[in-house]
Amino acid sequence: MMREIYYNQALREALHEEMNRDPCVFVMGEDIGLYGGVFKVTEGLLAAFGPQRVRETPISENGFVGAAVGASMTGMRPVVELMFADFAYVAADSIFNQAAKMRSMSGGRVTVPLVIRTQQGGGRGNGAQHSQSLEAMFAHIPGIKVVLPSTPYDAKGLLKSAIRDENPVVFIEHKLLYSTRGLVPDDEYTLPIGQADIKRPGSDVTIITYSRCVLQALAVATQLAEEGIDVEVLDLRSLVPLDRNSVLASARKTGRVVVVHEAHRFCGVGAEIAALIQEEAWDELHAPVRRVTAKDVPIPVAPSLEQAVLPQEHDIMAAVRCLMSDNKNCS
C-alpha cells in the first residue's frame, strides 16, 4: 500500500526507521531536537530517542562535522544536519580534507560511514549566503558520495541506503521540496545509490537533471507534449556514483540532451554530463548538448533578480525547443 506524504516526512521516517534498526545511528546538528530542525525533518526524534541520540550542537560546524568523522571511524554511524549547504564552507576541512580522504589515505584501513544531510537552493529571497547549490563542489572531491533526491519516495529510500553505506555521503535536500508530496510505500524499502530514474519516458529530447529541477522538467515535459514534443526526464538522483549507463542510454535514444541544474554553470555538473556524452555517444547526437543553469553570479535577494538568476521553466522550454529546431544557433 502507498500513502501520500511530504518530502520532509519521508526523510523523518527514514531516520526513525534506521535509528530503530541500528543503535549506532545517531543524529547531530543545530536546533534539531526540541524544534525538529529548521525544516522539521527531525521533528519527533528527540521524543522517540532521547537527547543522546538526537544531539543538539553548538554553532560549530567544523567541530560537529569533524566529530562525526571521528565517531564514524570508530564504530558509530552519525547523521549530521548542516542547516544550509552554504555552511559546508565553514565545515570544509572536516568534509574535504578529513571525511573524503580518510579511507584512501589510510590504505583502506578505515571506513567513514557518515551522512551529512543538508539543504540548498534559492527561490526564497534568502540571499547569496543562504541560497547556493553546491553539489559540484562535493562531487569534485573524490571520496564523497553525493545524493540529491527529488521526490519523497526517493528521499526515503535513498536516505536509508545512505545511512547503511560505509562511505561518507552528502545528502542534499532542496528547501523548496520539503512541502511537496508524493506516494511512499507503507512497507520498508531502500533504493540503491547510483541508479538514475526515468521520471518520464520520451523519445525526442532528454532532460537530464536532479533535485527540484526534476519537478520543473516534468512540468515542461507536460506542456511540450501538447506541442507534440516527447520529452524524457532522467533524474540522476546521485552524482557520485554517476549512473553513466542510464545517461548514455537516454542520450542515444533521443539524440538530444538538455542538462538542467540550479547550480552555477561554470565547472558545473552540466559540463561533466556534456563531456561524458560527447566522449561516448558523439555519433548518436542530433545536436550539441545544451545546459540550463543558474547564471554565474551570487544569488541576489531582489525577487526579480533572483528569478532571473535561477533557471525557470521557460528557460528549459526554450532550450528544448532550440534542440528540436533546425537552427542550431538558437539559445
Add this chain to the structure above:
Amino acid sequence: MHINTVSSEKTLDLYTRMLRIRRFEEQVGTLFGQGQLPGFVHLYVGEEAVGAGVCAALRDDDYIVSTHRGHGHVLAKGGDMNRMMAELFGKATGYCKGKGGSMHIADFSIGMLGACGIVGGGLPVAVGAGLSAWYRGTDQVSVSFFGDGAANEGSFHESLNMASAMKLPVIFVCENNQYGEFTPAIKAMNIRDIADRAAGYGIPGVIVDGTDALAMYEAAEAAVARARSGQGPTLIEAKTHRKGGHAEGEKAFLGGGEYRLPEELMAMEANDPIAKLHRIVMTSNLVASDDLEELDQQITQAVVDAVAFARSSPDPALESLYEDMWA
C-alpha cells in the same frame, strides 16, 4: 541604577540612536508580517543599547562588522533609513542595489563593512580591518559585533587569538542575548560568561549590562581608548535580550511551541533599554518630555518616509545582474 557620568549631549545621542533603531525595526516587523519583504529578517529590538552604546564611542572613520541581526548596527553607526529600507524591499535604490538584502547591508562611507549571513563570519573580517588600520598607520579601530552562538564557532578563537597576538585595534562585542536561534546559550557552552574566555587570549574581558546604554557607552569608550593607543583588543560581553523571535515569522514555524520562560520575558520587559534611558533622561531633567515626544515623532515620520521611498523606488533592472561582479 547607573550613576550618569555621561554628558547630557551624549546621553541624548544614545537615546536618539536607540529610538531610531526601535522605530525602524518595529516597522520592518510589521512589513514582514504583511509579506512585503523577501527573505529572512532578524530584528534588533531589545538589543539597541549595545549597538548604540558602542557606536556612540566610535568615530565616523572607525569600522564595524555586523551579523545577520544587523539593522541596528547600521543605524547606530549613522546609516541612512531610506537606503536601508529600500534594500530590505530589494529595490535598486537600496544600499546594495537590492542584491544583498537584510543580512548583507553595508555602508562603507560610514565604516560599516557589512552584515553577514554566516554566523562567526564577521570576526576575522573585523580583525583584518584592524590589521589594515595598523599597516596604514591610522588610529582607527575596528569593532566586531557577534552573538553568543557565534562565540562557539572556530572563527571566534582564531580571531581573538590573532588580534591579541598581533595587538590589533579590535573590539569584540559579544551580544549575549542568551540564545542561538532556539538553543539557550547555557546548553551550547559550559560557562555562563563568555567574557571568561578573554583570559585565554590574554586580553581584558568585560561584562556589561547590555540593556544599559550608558554602561555600554562607557565600556566601549575604555576599549576604544585601549585599542587606539596600541594596547590591543578587548572582549566586551553585553548581557542582553532580544525581545522578538530569532527571525520574524518564527511563531508560525514553531507551531505554538515556546522556548522562552515567562520569568525571562518579564525580566526583559523590566529591562527595556529605551524605557530605562528614558527614565534617566526624565529624572535628571535633561530635556522636557515634550522634546522627547517630538523626537519620537520625527523618527517615526522618518521611518514612514523610508517606507514610502522604498515603495516608490524601482526594482533593479535585469541588466544589473552582471554589474558589480568584478572590479
